[in-house]
Amino acid sequence: MTRPPLLIESPQNPQFKLWESALDGRGLKKNGKFLLAGLKTVPEALRQRPDRFERLLFTDPAQIAGWPLPAGVEPVQLAPALFRALDVSGTGFPLLVGNVPRFPMIDLSQPPQGLELLCALGDPSNLGALLRSAAAFGASRVVLLEGAAHPFHPKCLRAASNAQFSLTLLRGPRWAEVNAAAGPLYALDGGGTDLTRFDWPTDLRLILGEEGQGVPADCPAVRLSVPTTGNVESLNATVAVSVALFARFAALR
Amino acid sequence: MTRPPLLIESPQNPQFKLWESALDGRGLKKNGKFLLAGLKTVPEALRQRPDRFERLLFTDPAQIAGWPLPAGVEPVQLAPALFRALDVSGTGFPLLVGNVPRFPMIDLSQPPQGLELLCALGDPSNLGALLRSAAAFGASRVVLLEGAAHPFHPKCLRAASNAQFSLTLLRGPRWAEVNAAAGPLYALDGGGTDLTRFDWPTDLRLILGEEGQGVPADCPAVRLSVPTTGNVESLNATVAVSVALFARFAALR
Incomplete structure (x- = not known):
């Protein structure tokens, strides 16, 4: 030096x-x-x-x-x-x-490019863990809906292991406007189609609910589920999304 | 009432x-x-x-x-x-x-029964998230090594979503004694065999390292890895284990 x-x-x-x-x-x-x-x-x-x-x-x-x-x-x-x-x-x-880089506003009337994750996770550690899995399993873009934590919050950076630097981060609108987004739209839900039997499209929007709340009932996304033994009522939200991203990544390789 | x-x-x-x-x-x-x-x-x-x-x-x-x-x-x-x-x-x-139920001490000189998870996660929230995935993806027994958090700690219960009540929880020894455990022994590691190309045995012990430390270098377990894009250096530990358990669960169905 x-x-x-x-x-x-x-x-x-x-x-x-x-x-x-x-x-x-x-x-x-x-x-x-x-x-x-x-x-x-x-x-x-x-x-x-x-x-x-x-x-x-x-x-x-x-x-x-x-x-x-x-x-x-x-x-x-x-x-x-x-x-x-x-x-x-x-x-x-x-x-x-x-x-902090600029996060352009996404135009949801345009079709998705690759796998786009739409989320409003308000806890910076949860958001960070999600970004880490998104980068690891090839989500092309992450759209931060209104209410999401800041992706460069120290806790989010700590949980993400530098995922921020390889992802395209975009700002999104409020929940109400997500319902009108161009599809195909998918969301994770315990009662949905088994995602191990799902033929993943190249371009899609995967919508994640807020912590503990899930995706609004009126959201027109097709529901996908991670198969489990049924011994617990639900998976941890970050685990569920990570497994879904992994399943798609493994299926497309 | x-x-x-x-x-x-x-x-x-x-x-x-x-x-x-x-x-x-x-x-x-x-x-x-x-x-x-x-x-x-x-x-x-x-x-x-x-x-x-x-x-x-x-x-x-x-x-x-x-x-x-x-x-x-x-x-x-x-x-x-x-x-x-x-x-x-x-x-x-x-x-x-x-x-709190009794946790019998496991005899690691005996062969595993089903998928046994051996872990020493010291953070009760991390342990809880792990128990939740273990129950969801059919791990038969979870062995808590010396240094693990208490599985009925309030934070562990909160993260586990009642997984404690469907799992068999056992006490295990210190790390040093795990090296002598009856196999087959496996551990997750970024540089291991791709677990999507792995033929899971019915009975095995999957060893998880402590937070941020991984499995000791002298541990004789076969290393398995979750395939990723390589865009982040590693996965979150709970996510990595959950994906491994899911991959096995999906492969055996």
Whole structure:
């Protein structure tokens, strides 16, 4: 590392306050900065997606000695208390600051392109786990309906394992407007068609309900179900979607 | 409801204190009582497993008016503050008190019976999600290795959706002794054999690592992997196991 790093020690520092705003959805929307944490995800993202980041935050220069820093990523040393305030998962490992990308608004009157997931998961950890499975099993686009958590919330980033950087994320409308979306439309439901006997189309929209609520009854989507023993009344929502995505991925290979 | 319910108003009441001990693993072990919460799970468990419960707790008798109460389940009215202290998920819905069953110690020198899951998940929510998938996809027995969360912890019950009542739960030894277990032994690993091309034996032990750590390198289990796009470095652990259990369940049907 040849550049001497900037040192920030005051909680009143405007840059620190900007990064602090990345810890909740409101600040993410207002200021457009996000914080990536994680012993595996930070080095991976820095290697694979250097253009997404602008700062590398740490407390001790020894932590990043020998790291190949891309030209656009400036190292910044923080006083330990400031660093801990940003390191909400307690990784004790350098953090990356990135710019939240724009999420274009989808036009649902147009047909789907590949497998599109439509969801309004309000819990950032649940949304993150879903994004991880979506990236792992080849969903092309994820549409965040009104009420969905922010996909760059620290908890969502933590659960997603860098899935945000390989997915196309789009904004969607409210539930009421989903009913008029161009199909084919599908939704998961315990009473639907067994998805292991289903011939997956190339392009489709798969709609996920809110946590604990499912898809509205008036939604015109065809219902698909994951076959089970029947020993539990339902699957965990993230597990059900992940299994569905896997079944399609395995069937199309 | 013909029996007038007992009313408890003091936090010093010995029965209340007993139920309060069900909120953590130590109290669960010491006193052997557990608390089941949930708008769907409580009525379902009362209908399907009445023999597992001894008390139904509520704050207002109107909440349980018309409930068919089995003979062995005594209704108990609690002062609102006491009820809230036990209703840690904030359901505002009657709670069931049950007796924690005995978990026999497994003899791993004996061959497996059906699909046995061996795990040491220390987070009760993660363990609960795993139990739910195990019950849904036909794992016959779940072996809780040393360090696993208590399967009747409130968070585990909440995540498992009554899976505890249909599974055979056993206690297991420490990691070091798992290496000597009778096989066939399998473990999930990103670099293993593609499990969609795997011929599942009827009887096997599937070993799950601890959160974020995986299975110890010296564990002699054959590694299986869930095929993915490669766009994320790994799957969420619960998702990976659930997909594996589903793949086996679907293949054997």
